[in-house]
Amino acid sequence: MTALVTLPVLLPMLGAAITVVGSRSALLQRVVGVVVLAAVAGLAVVLLVLADSRGPIVAELGGWAAPVGIALVADRVSALLLLVSTLVTLAVLIYAIDQRIADYGRATTSTTFHPMYLMLCAGVSLAYLTGDLFTLFVAFEVMLTASYVLITRRTGASRIRAGMTYVTVSLMSSLLFLTAVAMVYAATGTVNLADLAGRVEQLPPGLRGVLALMLLVVFGIKAAIVPLHFWLPDSYPNAPGPVAALFAGLLTKVSFYAMLRTQTLVAPRDEPWTLLLVLAVATMLVGAMGAVAQNDINRLLSFLLVSHIGFMLFGLAVFSAAGVGGAALYAAHHITVLATLFLVSGLITRHTGTVALDQMGGMLRSSPGLAVLFAIPAMTLAGIPPTAGFVAKFALLQAGAAAGVATAAVAGVVVLASLLTLFALVRVWVRVFWGEPKPALPDADPTDEAVVGTARTARPMYAATAGLVAVSLAIAAFAGPLSAVTGRAGTDLLAREPYRVAVLGEGAP
Template structure:
């Protein structure tokens, strides 16, 4: 099982190397990407079953025992998010291949899309599975380096400022992260998370607060927590459609996972975290209100992405097993639903030739299948019963209602933000799918391989989007078992003992 634990990281790296060597064969690159991600999804499912039945699975790399060596750890939370994230990356890759964005620059020149895509997937897997802070930093750098290439490929003059903003903010957050790791090591002499769980508590309270706030700022930037969110609504809408879907589905949730893991494992609390409750309220409301005034479909979805990060922050801020269980379930649902909505946005843009809501209309008659593909994730994000979004929000509301006055007030904001989300998505529904049909705008670049303003949308793009819709529906159908699973994960996060014992127990004779 420890060998299986390393493969979700190694296989995408090896696949990236193969796609570089075979860069002249588009078919080879496509097959390698799909096979590798399918294998990683299977491995993630195996790890999830093993972690749920036996507890955290640990691999000590190079034969060096923790805390000296690097440990990979799969517990219920990390394995669940790894499985859902891999399913999303697989669907987005199929979509991108069919849209031919993966073949930008094709001809005799090699393409960088497939190697960078697989390296990003390797970084995501490593971020979920790593057991120490410095390797977590390496994982983020893998993701971000690949994302720099993906977000700036085929970039025109209008997209350069947004790409520069994304790169600059990412580099700044990485610098802060490295500084935080250095301070943690200086104070404790270790960067192993399980070891830190025992050593952080021996530090003076002020030092603990500073380290906790530094990690909150670092991951707050990466997760787009208000007021550190300013970069996201300008960056994601300017990325190519599948890239925006991948980023929206994964990057902010990986950052939230890192925040959830570090804050629960390293910093013990016996009451709700007031600062994070305030940030959760600000994130929910600023994102939802920002979405209401957008006419650009992708910017609207980007603001809703920001808003719903606040829902997960609320679960972390309450800081008990039930709330953390709700946050974990919400993260799994949010990974799928935001990626799906960005893929649907790409299909809409392909049909209409524009992202402006004012220039769309009548798609319900000309493309009823597309209307269904939008309606289901839209209802899920808004939390309409009996979708996965409703189940996850209900878990958060129940936890907030039982946690005291502060969380109860924030629970009311959750309801308000959900209503604002519903209103924003109803506006999209009315403008895009009803009203008078509008002629598609012509493609501004007829030589571009991505066809827009045309009805020619092939079935694999629809199938990939429908596959993610099916994953979202499966989360709702299996909400009972998933809630039980995330409930056990929430207990483990609060207890911390299963994680620490799995990593450190062998050499300490526990």
């Protein structure tokens, strides 16, 4: 069973190598990408079932036992997020292939898109499964290196500027991450997360606080929490539609997962973390108010992405089993819903030829199916009952109310941010779908990528988007079992002992 933990990392790497060797065959690259991601999704299901029934599953790489060797660990929260993330990457890949972003519409496929896409997926899997802080740094570098290629594949002043911003901020955060790893190792003599959970307790409180704050800043930049969010609304809207959907769905949530894992293992607390509560409030409100002010649909969604990172921060800041479990459930829902909304935005832009909301209108009559595909994730993100967003927010509100007066007040901000989210998405609905229909712009060049200005949208793009909507609905339908799983995950994360015993064995110091 332990070999299963390595396959979600190894299969995408092997697939990337095959797509490089077979770069002359577009069909081969597409089939390999879809088959590999489908296989990883199946493995994630198995890992989730096993982790929930038997506890964390550990693979010791190279035969070296932890904490000396590198360990891959699949527990409830990592397996759940791996499953949801893989389903998103599979749907986005199908969408990207059909949109021709993978090969720019040429007869020969691009030699970079599929290998980089699969390497990014390998980095995501490694980030979820690693039990080692330095290997987590390596996973982020694998993800970011692949993302640099994906976000800068097309030229143009706006895209070059956005790519430069993204690359510069990412490199700066990576430098800080490496510095934080060095500080942790210098203070404790280990970078194994399970081993750290025992050793940090022996450090002076001031030093523990410095290490926790350093890791918070590192992952806060990558997760785009306020005031470290400035790069995201300028970067994601300028990326190709499927790439923006992939980044919105995965990268910030992987960063939040790293924050969740490190803060609960390395810097546990017995009461709510005031600093993180303040950051959660600022992130929720700044993101939501920024979204209300936007006319560009992709920038609006980018600000909503920032806002809802604050919801997850709130669950972590509560530092209770209910809060941490609610944050994990919210992350799983958020991965799906944001990726879906960015894919829908790509479909809308493809029909209208513009990203400006004030130049759209009447699509309810011309594209009623697209209206449905937008309405469901929009209601989910706003938290309208009985969607997955409502279930996750209700779990966070319950955790906040149980934690005390201060966190109950922050829970009120959760409601306010949800109302602002609803207002922003209603503006999109009114601008895009109501009013008189506007004629679709012609497809000037059928061989081009054709991301905008064409009424001809192939069915697989709709099918991929509808598939993610179905995943979101499934999260709502199985909210009871999923809430139970994330609740148990929250208990384990705060207890820390099940994780330490699984990695280090019984009697670990």
